[in-house]
Amino acid sequence: MHSAPLISVIIPVYKSEKYLHRCLDSIVNQTYKHLEIICINDGSPDSSRSILEEYAAKDSRVIVINKDNGGVSSARNAGLEVATGEFIAFIDSDDSLSLDCYENCINSFEDDVDIVKYFYEKIHEDGTIACNCMKLPEKYSYTEGMLFKQSWNVWDKMFRASVIKKYELRFLEKKVFEDLDFNARLFLVARPVVKVLNKIYVHKNQHDGSIMDSLTKKREGLAIQHIDIIENIHMFLMEHGELEKNKNDFFELCRYCFGMAVRYSARHEQATCYSRITAMLRKWGLDYGTATDLQALANGEYEIIMKESRPSRMKGSERFFYVKNEWNHKVVRIFTKRLLCFCRNGLWLPFR
CATH class of the missing domain: 3.90.550.10 (Spore Coat Polysaccharide Biosynthesis Protein SpsA; Chain A)
Structure with missing residues (x-):
């Protein structure tokens, strides 16, 4: 024994x-x-x-x-x-x-x-x-x-x-x-x-x-899988009645997973990736409150653009994702805690 x-x-x-x-x-x-x-x-x-x-x-x-x-x-x-x-x-x-x-x-x-x-x-x-x-x-x-x-x-x-x-x-x-x-x-x-x-x-x-x-070297499908992860976490929190109590942490997880989806998004996956993020946020029907970045995504207020000129803190060839916001002159955090730069019309974030 x-x-x-x-x-x-x-x-x-x-x-x-x-x-x-x-x-x-x-x-x-x-x-x-x-x-x-x-x-x-x-x-x-x-x-x-x-x-x-x-x-x-x-x-x-x-x-x-x-x-x-x-x-x-x-x-x-x-x-x-x-x-x-x-x-x-x-x-x-x-x-x-x-x-x-x-x-x-x-x-x-x-x-x-x-x-x-x-x-x-x-x-x-x-x-x-x-x-x-x-x-x-x-x-x-x-x-x-x-x-x-x-x-x-x-x-x-x-x-x-x-x-x-x-x-x-x-x-x-x-x-x-x-x-x-x-x-x-x-x-x-x-x-x-x-x-x-x-x-x-x-x-x-x-x-x-x-x-x-x-x-991670293959990268194929990694963007969509990060969206799958946050969807699974949302479902789990709903099943256990824990979403409201954990809303702020859940929003941080959304930013992290969406940011990783951005990072791993291949060119041919971009449209699917972003449209799924928007559809998912709308389906949840949450009150995003001060999370204006997530609300902007839920409203479809974004566009994928290419930019030749780069801020000085960016290195190498970068693509950018742009989210519109209501203030224009303020820095809005989106997806990631690593805020690199901002411009007059909104926030620029690099993704690869």
Whole structure:
């Protein structure tokens, strides 16, 4: 019998044979031993499956699920379906953990704490290392305006399983930036208490074959997927009766997702992208109040233009998106917090 709480570790695996041994070694050798290590082989065509079966044969804590390829969200969801732990942690199969990570996480969970967040470093193929250490309080309760003061990742956090189960949270499948959707819904509805461990525990391998690297290079469809994400968050908040309470944070999410849609919009996707944003904002029928930028989009008061002359702060070839506004002489924030410039007739924002 174990008196220590069980941690369910969910690892989606796809084409990870080069890094998988290091990842699994960092899990099975954790100083905290009461683990349920759920490895989802997402139809990987390389030797990943045999590596997983090798570890499962040696360690009864390792559970292997084989499934057809469906993407990282599908694999994580398969793991959530079978997870029985009191706490849930995610890790990508090409990453590794410091061996004391989970022990320190468990020791940090107090009765009122829902999430323990820790930091990570990115290890590039050339050996250079970049650290991610955000300035966060040691412990905080989520309140309005904090949504963009934390990371969107799920693999740099340990979650209390009851929070995920209460709201039946699952990852949005066949989309990129699925962590954004998952975390935004969790934080807005659950308003969790977060404990922060100011130490690096995750070692991420940045390489050309990573999922995010290949998707962002491809870019195709990324604009529309960001619109899908905000639509899914809106639907979730409506289902739980939480939209009105979270309206300001939701509007910030709209600006962020629309801004990312602008950034990733290919030329042939532009008309579809902007018309869908307008149609969606109109369908919601919300009172946008002082969010005049969103109201302008809902009214269809925008145009896509090309501009030869560029403000001095712009670099390189830029395309611009222009939103009309009622004041003309005032700066209106639209889509993004990074306000670059303004002109007499409205606000110019770069997109690529």
